[in-house]
Amino acid sequence: IRAVDLEGFESRSVTGLSGGEARRLAFASLIVQEPAILLLDEPTNHLDMKHQVRIMNHVGEQVTNMQRSAMIALHDVNLAARYCSHILMLFGDGDWQAGPAEELLNRKNLERLYQCPVESVLTSTGKRFLPGGQS
Numbered sequence: 428i429r430a431v432d433l434e435g436f437e438s439r440s441v442t443g444l445s446g447g448e449a450r451r452l453a454f455a456s457l458i459v460q461e462p463a464i465l466l467l468d469e470p471t472n473h474l475d476m477k478h479q480v481r482i483m484n485h486v487g488e489q490v491t492n493m494q495r496s497a498m499i500a501l502h503d504v505n506l507a508a509r510y511c512s513h514i515l516m517l518f519g520d521g522d523w524q525a526g527p528a529e530e531l532l533n534r535k536n537l538e539r540l541y542q543c544p545v546e547s548v549l550t551s552t553g554k555r556f557l558p559g560g561q562s
Contacts, residue, residue, distance in 0.1 A: 428455060430455065430458070430481075430485055431451040431452070431454055431455045431478075431481070431482070431485075432451065432478065432481065433448065433451055433452060433455065436448065436452075445473075446472075446473035447473045447474045447475065447478060449473075450470070450471075450472060450473045450474055451474070451478060451482070454467075454470055454482055454485075458485070458489070461493075462495070463495055463496065464495065464496045464497070464498065465486060465489060465490075465495060465496070465497040465498070465499075466498050467486070467497065467498070467499040467500070468499075468500045469500055469501065469502065470482050470483075470486070470499065471483065471501070471503065471506060479503075479506065483506060483509070483510045486499070486510070487510060499511065504532065504537060504541075504556050505555050505556060507528065507532065508528060508532050508553060508554055508555060508556065509552060509553065509555075511528050512527065512528060513525070513526065513527055513528060514526065514527075514528045514531045514532060516531060516536060516540050518539060518540060519542070524536065532554065532556070533547070534546070534547050534556075537556055538559075543558060543559065544558070544559025544560055545557070545558065545559050546558070546559045
């Protein structure tokens with residue numbers, strides 16, 4: 428409960444939780460089961476930036492320190508760029524690409540994936556991507 432910032436929520440009904448609180452509770456429920464493989468579908472959906480980072484850092488700790496694997500469906504390319512070692516891109520036409528994140532996350536692939544212009548920005552933690560101008 429501490430890892431997902433839900434201390435003090437123990438006596439609250441699940442139906443009274445916000446979308447983000449419910450998302451964090453679902454993640455905590457998964458972690459206590461100690462699965463060998465974490466299968467996560469948009470684990471950061473409905474979360475503010477603080478909790479997105481906290482959840483993704485926790486996933487990273489599970490993979491690194493607990494020798495678990497994680498498969499994560501994400502639409503946030505910047506979270507994928509920051510936290511994922513490998514990427515599977517599913518294009519709308521049924522085509523796909525898979526490989527190391529550093530190789531696949533580039534302007535050309537992302538413009539094809541999102542069907543809009545994309546700009547790449549270099550930060551202290553690597554490349555990040557922004558919507559570009561008019562398409």
